[in-house]
Each structure stands twice: as structure tokens, then as C-alpha cells.
Amino acid sequence: xxxxxxxxxxxxxxxxxxxxxxxxxxxxxxxxxxxxxxxxxxxxxxxxxxxxxxxxxxxxxxxxxxxxxxxxxxxxxxxxxxxxxxxxxxxxxxxxxxxxxxxxxxxxxxxxxxxxxxxxxxxxxxxxxxxxxxxxxxxxxxxxxxxxxxxxxxxxxxxxxxxxxxxxxxxxxxxxxxxxxxxxxxxxxxxxxxxxxxxxxxxxxxxxxxxxxxxxxxxxxxxxxxxxxxxxxxxxxxxxxxxxxxxxxxxxxxxxxxxxxxxxxxxxxxxxxxxxxxxxxxxxxxxxxxxxxxxxxxxxxxxxxxxxxxxxxxxxxxxxxxxxxxxxxxxxxxxxxxxxxxxxxxxxxxxxxxxxxxxxxxxxxxxxxxxxxxxxxxxxxxxxxxxxxxxxxxxxxxxxxxxxxxxxxxxxxxxxxxxxxxxxxxxxxxxxx
Numbered sequence: 490x491x492x493x494x495x496x497x498x499x500x501x502x503x504x505x506x507x508x509x510x511x512x513x514x515x516x517x518x519x520x521x522x523x524x525x526x527x528x529x530x531x532x533x534x535x536x537x538x539x540x541x542x543x544x545x546x547x548x549x550x551x552x553x554x555x556x557x558x559x560x561x562x563x564x565x566x567x568x569x570x571x572x573x574x575x576x577x578x579x580x581x582x583x584x585x586x587x588x589x590x591x592x593x594x595x596x597x598x599x600x601x602x603x604x605x606x607x608x609x610x611x612x613x614x615x616x617x618x619x620x621x622x623x624x625x626x627x628x629x630x631x632x633x634x635x636x637x638x639x640x641x642x643x644x645x646x647x648x649x650x651x652x653x654x655x656x657x658x659x660x661x662x663x664x665x666x667x668x669x670x671x672x673x674x675x676x677x678x679x680x681x682x683x684x685x686x687x688x689x690x691x692x693x694x695x696x697x698x699x700x701x702x703x704x705x706x707x708x709x710x711x712x713x714x715x716x717x718x719x720x721x722x723x724x725x726x727x728x729x730x731x732x733x734x735x736x737x738x739x740x741x742x743x744x745x746x747x748x749x750x751x752x753x754x755x756x757x758x759x760x761x762x763x764x765x766x767x768x769x770x771x772x773x774x775x776x777x778x779x780x781x782x783x784x785x786x787x788x789x790x791x792x793x794x795x796x797x798x799x800x801x802x803x804x805x806x807x808x809x810x811x812x813x814x815x816x817x818x819x820x821x822x823x824x825x826x827x828x829x830x831x832x833x834x835x836x837x838x839x840x841x842x843x844x845x846x847x848x849x850x851x852x853x854x855x856x857x858x859x860x861x862x863x864x865x866x867x868x869x870x871x872x873x874x875x876x877x878x879x880x881x882x883x884x885x886x887x888x889x890x891x892x893x894x895x896x897x898x899x900x901x902x903x904x905x906x907x908x909x910x911x912x913x914x915x916x917x918x919x920x921x922x
Contacts, residue, residue, distance in 0.1 A: 509549055509789035512542045516786045517819065520779065520874065521896035536778040543785030550788060559788065565740065567784045571777050572744040574615055574877050576732050576751035578773045581619035583725040583758035585765045593628040595696040599689050601625065602640070606649025606685055613736075614650035614657050616729065618878040619885075621645060623766055626889050634699060635894040638886045639903045640692045646878035647870035648688060651681040651863060657876070659817075659826030659865040661736070666830075667847040668858070676855060680863045680919050687911045722762045728754040772884030776877075783821070783874060791824050806860040806920040809833060814864030814912065818871030818904075826865035833857045860920050867912060871904050872896065 519538050523531035531538075550556045593601070605625075609617040622641060629637050650656030654664035654673050664670060728750040735746035803812060813829040831841045837854055839846035851858065869876035873883055873896055886893040894902065 505789035513786035539782030543782040576747040579751040580754040585721040586624040587719040605645040609650035610653040610656040618646045633891040651866040658823040810860040810864040814868030817868040822865040822869040
């Protein structure tokens with residue numbers, strides 16, 4: 490969820506019944522299992538499953554808890570999310586980065602990922618992911634594996650965007666609550682740099698093995714020519730800037746600007762550019778349908794999470810890093826960030842919505858917010874649903890017919906042995922006290 494609920498919509502809601510987390514669990518299991526065991530049926534009926542599970546939560550809040558304003562707030566958040574991610578998808582599809590010459594080597598891949606990670610702090614993880622994923626697929630076409638999909642999500646769609654408030658939705662929400670722009674840069678750059686360095690080192694090691702698997706004559710033939718780059722559709726950079734600037738506009742206006750930017754981009758971009766990008770609305774349609782169910786079924790989960798967050802003995806930076814992180818991996822990381830930030834403020838008798846309290850908290854207890862910020866952003870890469878761009882990258886990769894791991898393979902084969910050790914190192918260095 491990209492934008493905070495308006496205070497007028499945040500009316501008191503009765504506590505949800507614990508059993509109402511079942512639709513969300515069912516949604517997770519559907520995304521994880523059906524594409525593996527019932528792939529054909531999932532492709533035909535996933536939107537029905539998503540709407541059906543979401544309808545259970547909406548019915549409960551509308552007719553059992555009588556909380557229509559809570560539902561209205563989530564509906565607004567959903568449309569804000571789709572307006573942002575959809576407009577970025579359309580506009581970046583009008584920018585074609587042509588890669589000519591030799592296929593990429595492991596070293597060149599690392600440079601590309603680093604540049605893309607830095608770009609995530611300017612365009613946001615969604616914008617950078619949509620812009621850079623297609624050339625990433627093209628430059629590794631002859632040996633593209635699940636490794637390339639997963640590490641792109643890790644580095645560009647998540648961890649890379651932890652340096653500025655523009656980079657990832659949780660940090661942007663903190664900025665809207667009064668956390669200064671440069672405070673984020675000054676306090677998050679060390680864990681960001683270490684996490685990025687460790688991920689790039691791990692990727693280089695794995696990609697080097699992948700690279701050497703090909704017979705030497707094939708490697709030499711594929712990488713013999715010098716790389717050359719050309720960008721078509723540069724006018725869309727103006728529309729991209731309009732979308733990013735619209736993020737700071739009031740609700741309603743920002744969505745209109747985003748949609749108009751996408752429509753203008755679609756009308757003014759030559760068909761040859763869309764064809765070169767193999768453009769299709771399929772990926773954004775899939776993500777839009779899935780997130781209907783995710784947003785709706787998350788309502789009781791997030792509300793229930795707010796109840797015990799202050800009474801679970803969460804009192805150290807390490808606790809906040811891991812708990813906010815692990816929940817960000819299976820919930821949307823933006824509302825998870827707000828929940829744990831509010832709990833951290835409350836621990837010291839302060840309130841997140843009070844500008845004076847924000848300044849006091851940052852001065853005296855800012856390390857707690859650093860732990861929450863890095864936890865929410867880093868762990869958003871743990872699963873496909875931890876952050877919005879993850880599923881978009883997966884959908885684009887699948888549309889391009891390259892190797893894309895399923896939900897379980899992504900988590901078990903990559904996240905557990907790669908991310909969790911790296912996050913353990915981060916926590917021991919920065920949050921052990």
C-alpha cells in the first residue's frame with residue numbers, strides 16, 4: 490500500500506476475529522500452490538479466487554463489524570497503488586533500451602544491477618524495476634535463469650531503494666509523517682551499502698558458476714562483440730517525471746495525473762517501441778487482479794497485528810528489525826512499517842502522528858526507526874508479495890518466456906539460504922544492542 494489512509498477514514502474499528510486471517514492464508518497458499526499443481530486452472534480462474542477470498546473479508550467488515558470507512562480506506566489505497574504501478578508500467582514500456590553486441594558477463598551484470606539499484610532511489614523501486622527489467626532479460630537472454638529473476642528482485646525491486654524516502658513505499662510514508670529526507674540518507678546508508686555489497690557478491694559468485702557452465706567456444710562467441718546501447722522513447726522520461734512528482738500531490742489529484750501521464754505516453758509512443766519491448770497488458774492485469782485479494786484479505790491481518798504489537802515484548806532494535814521484516818515478507822511492507830513505527834513511538838510515550846514527537850523520537854531513539862525502515866524494505870524481497878514490484882517483475886519475466894521460479898522455489902531455494910544469512914549479518918553488526 491503506497492499511501493496512508495486519510496485520518497477521516499481511520500475511524501475506530503472493532504477488533505477482528507482471529508479466524509479472519511484464514512482468507513489471507515488461503516490467498517497466500519493459492520498463489521504458492523495453484524501455479525505448481527493446477528497451473529492451467531489457476532491461469533483461467535485466479536481472478537475469481539482472488540475476488541472470492543477478498544469478498545469474504547469485505548463482507549465481514551461491512552456487515553459484521555459495520556466498518557464501511559475502513560473498507561473505503563483500503564479501496565482508496567488499492568486504486569492509488571494500481572494507478573502508480575499501472576502508469577509506471579505503461580510509461581516505462583514506451584522506453585526501449587536496446588542492447589547490441591555481446592551477451593553480458595557476470596561482472597557487467599553486477600555493474601548493471603548496481604546502477605539499477607542507485608536508480609531505485611530516484612525513480613522508486615517500482616519505476617526502476619519496470620524500466621530496467623526488460624534490458625536485463627535481453628542482455629542475459631542466452632543464459633537467463635531463475636537466479637537472474639530473483640536477484641533483480643532482491644537488489645533493484647527492494648534493497649536498492651533503501652537510501653532515500655523516494656526509494657520504497659515504507660520510507661515515503663515515514664517522510665510524509667515528518668521524517669526528514671536527509672535523515673534517511675544519513676542513517677540508512679551503512680546497512681544499505683553492506684546489504685547491497687553482500688547481495689552483489691553473492692550474485693557474482695552464482696552468476697560466475699552459471700557463466701562457466703557454457704562451453705568456452707559458446708562463451709567467447711556470445712561475449713565477443715563490444716556492448717552498445719541505444720535508448721528509444723526518451724520523451725517518456727517527461728511522463729515518468731510527472732508520475733513521480735504526482736506522488737506528492739493530494740489524494741485524487743495524484744491518481745488523475747498518473748493516469749493522464751500513462752494515457753499520453755500510450756498515445757505518443759510509436760508502436761515500434763512497444764513491439765520492441767514485447768509490450769502486453771497481461772502482466773499488469775494479473776497483478777491488478779491478485780492485489781484485489783491481497784489488499785482485501787490483509788485488512789483483518791493488519792488490524793489484528795496492531796492489537797498485540799505493543800504487548801509482545803518488542804523492546805530492542807533487533808526485535809523491531811526482524812519482526813517488522815518477517816511480517817513485511819508476507820504482508821505489504823508499507824503498512825507493516827507504519828504499524829511497528831507506531832509501536833516504537835508508543836514504547837516511549839510518543840505518537841507517530843505528532844510532528845513534535847517525531848523530532849524528539851529521531852533525536853533520542855532514531856536507531857529504532859532505522860531498524861524498522863531497513864527491516865521493512867529489505868525483507869520486502871523475501872517473497873513475491875512482500876513488495877509490489879516483485880510480482881510485476883515475475884509477470885514480465887514469465888511473459889518474456891524466461892526462467893522464473895515459483896513461489897516456493899523462490900523462497901526455499903533462494904531467500905532462505907541467501908537473504909536470511911545476509912540479514913543476520915546486518916542485524917548483528919547494526920542492531921545487536
